[in-house]
Amino acid sequence: MAYLHFARNVLASMFRHPATTEYPLAPRQYQNITRGKVEINIDDCIFCGMCMRTCPADAIRVDRAGKTWEINPFSCVQCGGCVEHCPKKCLKMDTNYTKPSEKKTEMVFHADTPQT
């Protein structure tokens, strides 16, 4: 019977629920601290540029004069450094990842308009 040592595990697997999630039918469960993508509350931003200087991937651009905050979500490495260093805590890490896109477009936020 030594040859059938794994048979119990094989049989149990046949009657067990799948170990994988039936994505996309069942939504993926994220943890509270999952680093998905960076989001900004532009109304609280003071355009100090701390996030831009912290970003290891140079994915963030801040224009203090023009009051714009840009991020290239496809360059972002989701380290969370910008969120950690933001003095106004207007940046946060969303648990959902950036959706796929045909073009690697930048997201531009202006102090007056939420998103363009």
Added chain:
Amino acid sequence: MAETTVIPFGPQHPVLPEPVHIDLEMQDEKVLRAIPSIGYVHRGLEKLVEKRDYQKFVYVAERICGICSFGHGWGYCRAVEGAMHIDVPPRAKYLRTIWHELSRIHSHLLWLGLMADAMGFENLFMSSWRMREKILDIFEETTGGRIIFSVCKIGGVRRDMEKGTLNSIVDRLTDMEAELRVITDEFLKEPTVIRRMSGVGVLSREDAIELCCVGPVARASGVVGDMRLIDTEGAYQDLSFEPCVATEGDCLARCKVRIAELFQSIGLIRQAVEKVPDGEIAALVRGNPKEEFFTRIEQPRGEAIYYVKGNGTKFLDRMRVRTPTNANIPALVRALQGCDYADVPMLVVTIDPCISCTER
């Protein structure tokens, strides 16, 4: 006598998770000589250090490899901390040790799956990776990332773990142990698996020393070498453990060593959680590195070496990494000599090759 033919193995091959090319000089079914070549995934990360702030480079360093990413981040941080004479708080050392040992479990489970896949044992492959998912879930809960953690920084760590979280990790690992034993017993007791691996690719102790092997490959040949024994930057000096060593030097011995290390890592995490002290998780970092420093760390695949040289600015002059796979490729070449062609995939997998690490 039959003619000598050259069979190219890789860079694309079903058993290879990463691209390495080996020219096999064959006579009938026997390998006479193996000539490896790499260079398919070179990214020039060591050059990039001249253009990236040394604090930001932690995120680049941990992307040297996806499997031992925490170890690479930690190794780089240790080198910079040494060059800047930064004392890392004891709690940070313990947290780093816990994450590093979890990485070792995740890496060895991945390897067990790849090994089962190389043998054609699909169920065992999937079962090993199912267990690995549980470790990845722990990483996601504690660091926010499943593969790239971004928790190490110069001077300490970026995230703390509460007592409840630490205890829950130990509880889950304890629950995993029984399930893990079913999988590992299959590698160690199943006659077909033993017959497939036993006596294949024997590397003697003398060869392992001569070729400067590291990690489980060296330990499977009877070389008692584990950087954790002399590690002062982690919490290993406070934890009791013996290096896992085998003497046979074949594929089965390398498998045995990695399986023993799985359970050893669970034991180390248990000890570390009991002893983890309270206090700060990061030291204040001021100034830029001016000196050079060299450090060694025991990665899941073996000893990795990190060297940094500062110049007083925020950009380093030099960063060098010597990865375990780089040290183990000569051993693979030696083990391949005289083996059967059918054993080549098994032998390549048993050194746990990480070509991304090696090429950086």
